[in-house]
Each structure stands twice: as structure tokens, then as C-alpha cells.
Amino acid sequence: MIKKTTTINYICILILFVLVALSALFFYPYAMEVPHRDSGIYLYLGQELLEGKTIYSEVWEHKPPFIFYVNALGLLLGGGSGWGVWGIEVLFLFTTVLLSFLTLRHKIKPIASLLLIIATYMASYQYMSGNFTEEYALVLQAAILFIFLSQHFKSHELRNYFIIGTLSGIAFNIKQTYIDVTIAIGLLLIIEMIVDKKWANIKSMASIGVGFLIPNLITVLSMAINHAVREWWDAAFIYNFAYSDIGPFERVNALIDIFQVNSKYPLFIFLFLTWVGASLAFLYQAFPLITHFFHTRKGKIFLFTLTGFFFVLLGIGQFMGTQPGLGIIETVVLSFAVLSLILSLLFAFVLKPKNHQVRKPIRLTPWDTLNDQKIFSIHDPLLIGVFHFPIVLFLATASGRNYPHYFIPLYATAFLLFSGVYLITQNVDWKLSKTRIANIIFIALFIIGMMQPGQRLLRGLGGPYTYHPYRELVQYIVDNSNEDDQVLVWGLETLINYLSHRSSPSRFSYVDSLYYRSPLQAESTAIMLNDILAHPPKFILDMRNPQYPFIDGVSNDECLAMVPADGTDLEKIIHFTCKNYQHIDRVNGVEIYKRID
Structure with missing residues (x-):
């Protein structure tokens, strides 16, 4: 056996x-x-x-x-x-x-x-x-x-x-x-x-x-x-x-959005329903312990504190909100606040603890x-x-x-x-x-x-995927440069550097840090500017991502007229590119700029 x-x-x-x-x-x-x-x-x-x-x-x-x-x-x-x-x-x-x-x-x-x-x-x-x-x-x-x-x-x-x-x-x-x-x-x-x-x-x-x-x-x-x-x-x-620094209501909204994102996954639905059932079983068994705790002094303080927290959260949302009235999230928070207040009053003044409560x-x-x-x-x-x-x-x-x-x-x-x-x-x-x-x-x-x-x-099991637009772009880079040449990708597509085996001129191989508001934004942009000035790459690829606006297809003359040479560090990068690079091709929506030697 x-x-x-x-x-x-x-x-x-x-x-x-x-x-x-x-x-x-x-x-x-x-x-x-x-x-x-x-x-x-x-x-x-x-x-x-x-x-x-x-x-x-x-x-x-x-x-x-x-x-x-x-x-x-x-x-x-x-x-x-x-x-x-x-x-x-x-x-x-x-x-x-x-x-x-x-x-x-x-x-x-x-x-x-x-x-x-x-x-x-x-x-x-x-x-x-x-x-x-x-x-x-x-x-x-x-x-x-x-x-x-x-x-x-x-x-x-x-x-x-x-x-x-x-x-x-x-x-x-x-x-x-x-x-x-x-x-x-x-x-x-x-x-x-x-x-x-x-x-x-x-x-x-x-x-x-x-x-x-x-x-x-x-x-x-x-x-x-x-x-x-x-x-x-x-x-x-x-x-x-x-x-991860988002507001409390943005966080609640993200939690609510979970179910929209996962609605197409049956196993997630099964998982959620299983959790609901298990949670109810736990609460049923733990109910005597929970009520015993809420009858204690610490439990009453906890309920009043929780009530205050929800009302403060609601106040912050109303103060910082752009729309008048209560939205869905504010209504949920208000409901929790009222529920906590009711429980606080019930356990403080109405409900009395049982003398011989058996803890199972x-x-x-x-x-x-x-x-x-x-x-x-x-x-x-x-x-x-x-x-x-x-x-x-x-x-x-x-x-x-x-x-x-x-x-x-x-x-x-x-x-x-x-x-x-x-x-x-x-x-x-x-x-x-x-x-x-x-x-x-x-x-x-x-x-x-x-x-x-x-x-x-x-x-x-079906083999290679269908045509990918970046394959042609990578091949263009490989055919028109040497491995020692550098390529700057203005976007998030660092995979182009990897597939072409061409290094980025800067530690920032993608530009998220230059645009995202953080304590590092100014320093990141300054580092990128210094890196490009010190080691101008052979190619700069504008991925035309609206989250990271760059030259966006305008001519060099228009670019130089619109973007000052003595502006912000980001503007200096754009101005330097328009002055020292020539637009030579567009491959599958990606603008290719080559250094003028």
C-alpha cells in the first residue's frame, strides 16, 4: 500500500x-x-x-x-x-x-x-x-x-x-x-x-x-x-x-475596480465566493469573542475611534473633491461611519454583556x-x-x-x-x-x-505569435548601427535596446522617472540631460507615447522655435535633439532621429 x-x-x-x-x-x-x-x-x-x-x-x-x-x-x-x-x-x-x-x-x-x-x-x-x-x-x-x-x-x-x-x-x-x-x-x-x-x-x-x-x-x-x-x-x-502615494478615495476606487478587472476570470469569482463563505463561517464562530471584546473598555474605544476615522476620511474627501455632493465611494464611507456610530452607541449604552459567556x-x-x-x-x-x-x-x-x-x-x-x-x-x-x-x-x-x-x-502550443511592430524597428536599428552605438528610446520600450543589443546613453533606459511627479523627477531629468550631452546616442526613437510628450512629429525648425534652449532641463533635451538630430524615418508609428555627424 x-x-x-x-x-x-x-x-x-x-x-x-x-x-x-x-x-x-x-x-x-x-x-x-x-x-x-x-x-x-x-x-x-x-x-x-x-x-x-x-x-x-x-x-x-x-x-x-x-x-x-x-x-x-x-x-x-x-x-x-x-x-x-x-x-x-x-x-x-x-x-x-x-x-x-x-x-x-x-x-x-x-x-x-x-x-x-x-x-x-x-x-x-x-x-x-x-x-x-x-x-x-x-x-x-x-x-x-x-x-x-x-x-x-x-x-x-x-x-x-x-x-x-x-x-x-x-x-x-x-x-x-x-x-x-x-x-x-x-x-x-x-x-x-x-x-x-x-x-x-x-x-x-x-x-x-x-x-x-x-x-x-x-x-x-x-x-x-x-x-x-x-x-x-x-x-x-x-x-x-x-x-504609491495616492489619496484614500483613489485607493478605495482601486479596490472597487478590482472586480471589473477580474470579472472575466471565472476562477477569481470562485475564489471571491469561497472567501465570502469562509469569512462568514469565521465570523459566526468568532461572534461571541467579538461581542465580548466590544463590551470591554478597549473595544468601546476602538469603535468610537473607528467612527471618527470614517468621518474624518469623509471630510477629507469632501474638502479635496472636485464634484459637489456624495459620490459612490463617499456614500460607502458614510455608510461605514454611520454603522460604526450605531455599534458604538449600542455597546456603550444599550447592549449588556452576558455574565457566563462560554468561549468556544x-x-x-x-x-x-x-x-x-x-x-x-x-x-x-x-x-x-x-x-x-x-x-x-x-x-x-x-x-x-x-x-x-x-x-x-x-x-x-x-x-x-x-x-x-x-x-x-x-x-x-x-x-x-x-x-x-x-x-x-x-x-x-x-x-x-x-x-x-x-x-x-x-x-x-501554437508556436510564434503574429507579427509584432517592433520587430521591423529592431531590425532597422541592427542594420544601420554597430553594437558600440547607443540608442535612446523615448518611452517605456527598453526591450528595443535589449533585442538590438544597443545600450542606452543614460542610466534611465526608459523615461518614466522624467515625467512622473516624485522627489527624483528634477534630478532624473538633469542626469538624462548631462548623459545625452556627454554621450549623444546615434539614434533617438520617439515612441509617440502621449504620457511622455517629446518632439511629436513636428519639423526641426518648428521644434527649435517652440522649445527654448534655456528652458527647463526637459526642454533643453528636446531643443538639443531638434538641433543635432535629423528625422530620417518612421517605422510603424515610431519616429527615428539620427545624430548629425
């Missing part, structure tokens, strides 16, 4: 590997000859790192450094092609699903574990396009949950929390918002400490903190060795803080059977998922931009909620039929949910 189970496990793991490999064909280099925008930036920076340049001080991007070194390693392994990067990502994704499968095998049979992991992977895969930072971070999410949900976690608790902190520190150096699983675990530790008086959790959180510091200290040391600490801090933190244990799934004496068990996948889902959505919309790939971290949520609900259904005594109704429901949802990501998988 053990041998049979082991064989089934190996077959399931093989199926998972085949699934990941086939799904990765959607973005493998043969099909996606021209990488998407973000991937093109990372590949170019990796290419420049292999040329000996220093990240942030000589090549600029506002992500933490992990993704650039991964791309550099991949290009090194692939002999300069994207195949090495693709191979690394396949390895990362396979390790992710493997860890998740092994986590479930503690409690769930092989075939069921396999189907749950496939559904989980597809819920995240539907947002993937290859070489996104989110895709590399999934393995860290899976590793953290593998450790936290392990049956042997408590035998070396502080050590395990230290490892979780270390993995979280690595995720932080991929992108700061990828510590969502650790935040959920931290919140549960705080709640457990309050409810069960488990003050040892302070040590656990300290252990996470110490582990978290180690990768970040290594990063600081690496930047110090390369004399790029200030540039790293400005790019990865100051710029990103400005990038909160158990959503039978995962953690070793802590039956506790009120609150944090090693519960469904409970973690209840907290994790809103954290992911909040962090994904931190900048107010709901790009689809921002929702790739929902992998952990899908893993937690889908597996949690499955565990519940297996403990229900179905009397209507001998057939497991839950299994039928799961398979039906699985088939429906697989349709949309399945289309992407089938598309990857």
Missing part, C-alpha cells in the same frame, strides 16, 4: 511538471520573440549587468535588485538569449507547485491534492505573461506555507519563524508588496496572543523580524560595495513611495489537531486565507493601478481557500447520495474555471 501511494505521488508530481512546462509555452522565447514591456526592461538590465555595469547608478529601475540578477543569471546560462531566463522561471514555478503539493499531502490524498494544486496554479497562471516579478515570488509564498503548515512546525518553532522571516526578506527584495503571506501570519499571531494570552508569540514575531533583516542587510552591503546605496534607496523606496474554540478546518485546548488555532489554511485575501488585494492596488499581473500573488489565497474548503467537505456526512457531492461540485468548478487559462495554455 505504501509503495502504491508513493508511485501515485510520483505520477502526480510528473503531471505537475508537465503542466508547468506546457503552460510556460505561452511565454517561451520561440513564441514570444518580442518580450512584453516589463520583461524587456528586466532583460535589458540583466544584459547590462553582464557588461559590468552597476545597478541603479549606471542602469536604473525602481524594483528591488532580485529580478535583475535573476535575468542576468538567465542570460548568462542562455548564452545571451532569453531561454536561460525562461528555464529559471520554469524551475521556480515547478518548485512552487511541488511544495504546495507536498504541503497538502499531509492531510489530503494524492489525486485530490493534484486537482487542488492544478486549480490553484491556474487561478494564478491566468494573469501570467512570463518574467514578471510576481511569478518568481510564488515559490517563496509556497515555501512559507510549507513550513507554517508542517506537522512538525512546533518542534522547532523559533527556528521555523526565523526561516519564514528570511524567506520574507528575500520576497521583499523582489518587490516590497510580496510579504502578504507573512503579514497574514503576523496578524494571526497577534490575535492568538490576545485571545489565548500566548505572550510567547512576541518571541515568534521577533524571530521573523530577525530573519527578515538578514537578506536586507545583504542587499545593503551589496549596494555599499558597489557605491550605490543612495541610488538604490532613491529608486527602490523613495520613487516607489511616490508611485474557533476551528474552520481539522488541519491543526494538536491544539484542541486553544481558542484560536492559527495553523489553519482556511483561516489564513480569510486574512490573506484582503491583504493581497490591498497590496496589489497600492499604486492605484490594477494591472492583471498584480494579482498573480492570489496563488497563495487560492491554495489556502480551495484546500480549506475541500477539507471541510470531507468531514461532512453526505446523506443525499453515496456519491461525494462535494467532489462533483469541485470538478465542475474546476472544469469551468480551467477554460480561460486553458486558452492561454493552448495558445502557447
